[in-house]
Amino acid sequence: MIRVALVDDQQLVRAGFRMVIDSQDDMDVVLEASDGAQALRELERIAVDVVLMDVQMPNVDGIEATRVLAARESSPKVVMLTTFDNDDYVVGAISAGASGFLLKDADPEELLDAIRTVDSGDAVIAPRSTRRLLQHVGPLLAGTAARPQLPDLTPREVEILEAMAHGLSNGEIAEKFTVSEATVKTHVGRVLSKTGSRDRVQAVVFAYSCGLVRPEDLLGG
Numbered sequence: 001m002i003r004v005a006l007v008d009d010q011q012l013v014r015a016g017f018r019m020v021i022d023s024q025d026d027m028d029v030v031l032e033a034s035d036g037a038q039a040l041r042e043l044e045r046i047a048v049d050v051v052l053m054d055v056q057m058p059n060v061d062g063i064e065a066t067r068v069l070a071a072r073e074s075s076p077k078v079v080m081l082t083t084f085d086n087d088d089y090v091v092g093a094i095s096a097g098a099s100g101f102l103l104k105d106a107d108p109e110e111l112l113d114a115i116r117t118v119d120s121g122d123a124v125i126a127p128r129s130t131r132r133l134l135q136h137v138g139p140l141l142a143g144t145a146a147r148p149q150l151p152d153l154t155p156r157e158v159e160i161l162e163a164m165a166h167g168l169s170n171g172e173i174a175e176k177f178t179v180s181e182a183t184v185k186t187h188v189g190r191v192l193s194k195t196g197s198r199d200r201v202q203a204v205v206f207a208y209s210c211g212l213v214r215p216e217d218l219l220g221g
Contacts, residue, residue: 001026001027001028002026002027002028002049002050002115002116002119003027003028003030003047003048003049003050004021004027004028004029004030004031004048004049004050004051004052004115005029005030005031005032005033005039005042005043005046005048005050005051005052005076006018006021006029006031006032006033006052007032007033007034007035007036007038007039007051007052007053007054007057007062007065008034008052008053008054008057008081009034009035009054009057009058010054011034013054013104014032017029017052017111018032020108020111020112021111021112021115024112026116027112027115027116030046030048031043031046031048034057035057035058035059035060035061036053036057036059036060036061036062036064036065036068037059037060037065038059039051039053039060039065040060040065040068040069043069043076047076048076049076049077049119050076050077050078050079050115050118050119051066051069051076051077051078051079052079052081052102052111052115053065053066053078053079053080053081053098054081054082054104055080055081055082055093062080062081062093063092063093063096064096066078066080066093066096066097066098067095067096067097069097070096070097077099077100077118077119078097078098078099078100079098079099079100079101079102079114079115079118080093080098080100080101080102081102081103081104082101082102082103082104083103083104083105094201094202094205097198098201099118099123099199099201100114100117100118100123100201101201102114117169122169122170122199122200123199123200123201149210150210150211150212151194151195152194153191153194153195156177156187157187157190157191157194158212159177160173160177160184160187160188160191161191161195161203161206161207161212162207162212162213163176163177164188164191164200164203164204164207165203165204165207165208165212165213166213170184170185170188173188188200191203
């Protein structure tokens with residue numbers, strides 16, 4: 001059973017998410033909080049697997065709460081709920097250690113898939129979210145630091161990184177290249193290691209910052 005925490009200052013939003021999540025046989029909402037401060041207190045006494053964390057909240061916002069959680073031992077995975085309406089929020093969420101991003105108007109199926117994917121140990125960025133992420137973060141990266149060099153990736157690893165940057169799941173990548181998911185997982189692990197990326201979110205940012213992927217490449221995705 002996947003134990004989920006909902007952290008959002010809007011009670012109706014939490015109620016909607018709870019209804020969707022609790023309808024599933026493999027997951028259960030075990031904690032609700034209206035801001036980051038309350039979430040941090042509650043998460044010290046209640047163990048959860050995945051936290052759905054709103055970005056903008058009073059007192060302690062989602063970015064700071066995620067940063068604190070990431071520093072704890074055995075910290076839960078965090079899926080950041082956002083509208084991507086502020087570049088600073090996106091950059092902050094990435095650096096804070098969020099394992100996934102989900103637009104607040106995502107379909108219920110996207111929400112459930114994100115929870116399951118992150119719980120399984122894989123970061124998730126939906127394709128639409130990927131496009132928004134790169135469109136916002138890309139120019140900031142290009143303007144603030146020298147482009148890193150693309151490491152010594154094999155041709156297939158480059159293809160895998162591009163597919164990851166376009167938001168494809170391991171299953172979708174396996175289908176695209178007609179290989180097994182186990183093979184894809186091996187390639188993904190090597191890509192993350194060679195690029196020094198903590199997870200897929202970091203890999204997407206790296207793919208843009210080194211020039212492998214451009215925001216305009218994703219406009220039609």
